[in-house]
Amino acid sequence: MVCCRHVLPAASRRRRRRPRCFWPRAVGHDRCAHLHIREVLHRLFTGAGFSVQTAPDGHTALRAARRHPPDVVLTDLDMPGLTGLQLCQAIRADPTLSDIPVAILSGGLQPGDPRAADSQACGIWLKPFHNNDLVTAVRHLADLGHHLHNITPAHCPFHAG
Template sequence: MARVLIADDDADIRDLVDFKLTQSGHEVTAVEDGMAALRAVREQLPDLALLDIRMPGMSGLDVCRELRAAAETANIPVIMITARSQEGDVEVGFEAGADDYIIKPFSPRELSSRVTALLARVER
């Protein structure tokens, strides 16, 4: 299946997402912050990135902007995962370049479905 990068400073959420996506057949790399996410992308390009907005050091929004700014990573699909649910927060996520936005708490099944749907759209 696909290589998926998860960046979230909450170990419980990271482990849950890792488990669900691995169970769905994806190869998962899970990291705890934005800088680690960028390092992981440089080591091996993911097919999709799941980024928490609020992380220590570098936010998911900043990671998304960095990905969009570089030619080799500009087309990596990005899903924001965050507790920030206000309309303005969602708008900022999309302005940063996110392809989708999932609000915590979320259903692992919904997350898996959104990952599958976004990957299918990108493959076309």
């Protein structure tokens, strides 16, 4: 999982900390592919001015988010421990984390999949995606900041449902 927040240009800095991201990666039969994706996303978001923290699986990501709440969580759908959907649901169920924007990357969800709406994710991006589009979307989520998700989907401007 990647947690992100972007850095403001020097002229507009107002004592804001560097944005934080978490990116949990899957392990197992395609560990190398997930490791590569995690490294690419780490470089992509770091280069775009984000502070990035990674986690090896969904459980570790949830513990890390509880220790140091991020500005945005970016997670893969398929991970060991907790899937991206389960991680999002666990974040929504935790009162200290429930308002954190969560975005899910997926190669397996199809548009209209009811699991997307059930996850209460702010957005789901289908692979393949353009890097610039993903950075722009995550930057927008970071700018939007923490917001309600547990009352109705309409509270989240990026609701994935």
